[in-house]
Amino acid sequence: MINRIFVSVILISIALSAYCQSEQEKIQQLETQRQIDKQRKIVVKMDSAIRLSEEGQYEAADEKFKVVLKTIRSVPTDLTYHFGRNSFLIGKYKQSVDWLNKYIQLKGTSGQFSEAAMDWLHKAEVELLKEREVEAKRASEVLSKDFNIDCGPTGKVVCTICRGTTVIVKKNYFGENYATCPYCHRLGYLTCEEYNLLIKGQLSRESN
Ligand SMILES: [Zn+2]
Numbered sequence: 001m002i003n004r005i006f007v008s009v010i011l012i013s014i015a016l017s018a019y020c021q022s023e024q025e026k027i028q029q030l031e032t033q034r035q036i037d038k039q040r041k042i043v044v045k046m047d048s049a050i051r052l053s054e055e056g057q058y059e060a061a062d063e064k065f066k067v068v069l070k071t072i073r074s075v076p077t078d079l080t081y082h083f084g085r086n087s088f089l090i091g092k093y094k095q096s097v098d099w100l101n102k103y104i105q106l107k108g109t110s111g112q113f114s115e116a117a118m119d120w121l122h123k124a125e126v127e128l129l130k131e132r133e134v135e136a137k138r139a140s141e142v143l144s145k146d147f148n149i150d151c152g153p154t155g156k157v158v159c160t161i162c163r164g165t166t167v168i169v170k171k172n173y174f175g176e177n178y179a180t181c182p183y184c185h186r187l188g189y190l191t192c193e194e195y196n197l198l199i200k201g202q203l204s205r206e207s208n
Contacts, residue, residue, distance in 0.1 A: 042072055050082050058089040077106045081113040088124045093131060096124040145199050151192035159184035160198065182206045 049064035065083045069075065084099030100121040107114050151157050158164040162181035166188045170177045182205035183198065184190055190198060197203040 038071075042068060045071075046076070046079060046082075049086075053082060053086040053089070058086055061086050062090055062092075077103060077111070078113070080106065081111075081117050084117065084124075085120050088120050088127075091127075093124045093128040097121060097128055100124065145201075148196050149192075149199070151195055155192045156189045157192065157195040159188055159190050160195075162188065164188040 045064060045068050049061045049068060052058075052064060053061035065079070065086060068079070069083070080099045080102040084096050084101075084103060087093075087096035087099060100117050103111065103113065103117045104121065107117075109115075111117070159166070159181060161183045162168055166181050166184060166186050168179050168181050170179065180186060181188075183194070183203060185206065190203075194203055
């Protein structure tokens with residue numbers, strides 16, 4: 001009797017373990033299928049981004065490339081070229097230099113897009129240099145907002161927001177809308193201190 005129970009326990013456990021194994025295999029298979037589907041969707045998205053870029057829809061392509069980049073863990077080498085080229089065409093030169101350099105580092109001179117990548121990289125570097133020169137020039141510009149202005153002996157300046165009328169007229173869909181000027185305390189002028197804050201963008205509005 002005990003023997004029989006023992007045998008059936010063993011048989012049940014063998015059956016159970018076989019069942020579990022096949023369940024596990026099924027789960028494994030589903031997981032693999034899921035990965036393949038995911039990969040396929042990414043390739044489809046990448047191809048459509050490349051197509052958009054080739055059709056001249058660079059902004060739309062950029063959006064799609066970014067979606068692809070967000071969803072993948074490792075970036076296919078060709079994508080570094082296509083994204084770098086597209087980045088140049090939307091004027092993102094730093095981004096372009098960055099990605100095209102990646103392609104050249106990975107593929108050297110023997111890649112399918114190596115020659116094109118070097119051409120685009122050269123163009124992007126030229127543009128980036130121009131951009132940096134403009135930035136440097138801008139940084140060295142001397143602007144009035146960086147100085148305190150002496151308003152003269154009266155110490156007052158006609159309010160530059162309402163031009164001294166104390167009223168601001170806003171045109172909207174229904175016609176004109178009148179509001180009290182929120183800067184000059186219904187006086188139509190600003191003190192010199194207020195004026196200097198205003199030109200620095202630091203004068204706070206009155207809430208009324
Ligand atoms: Zn005013």
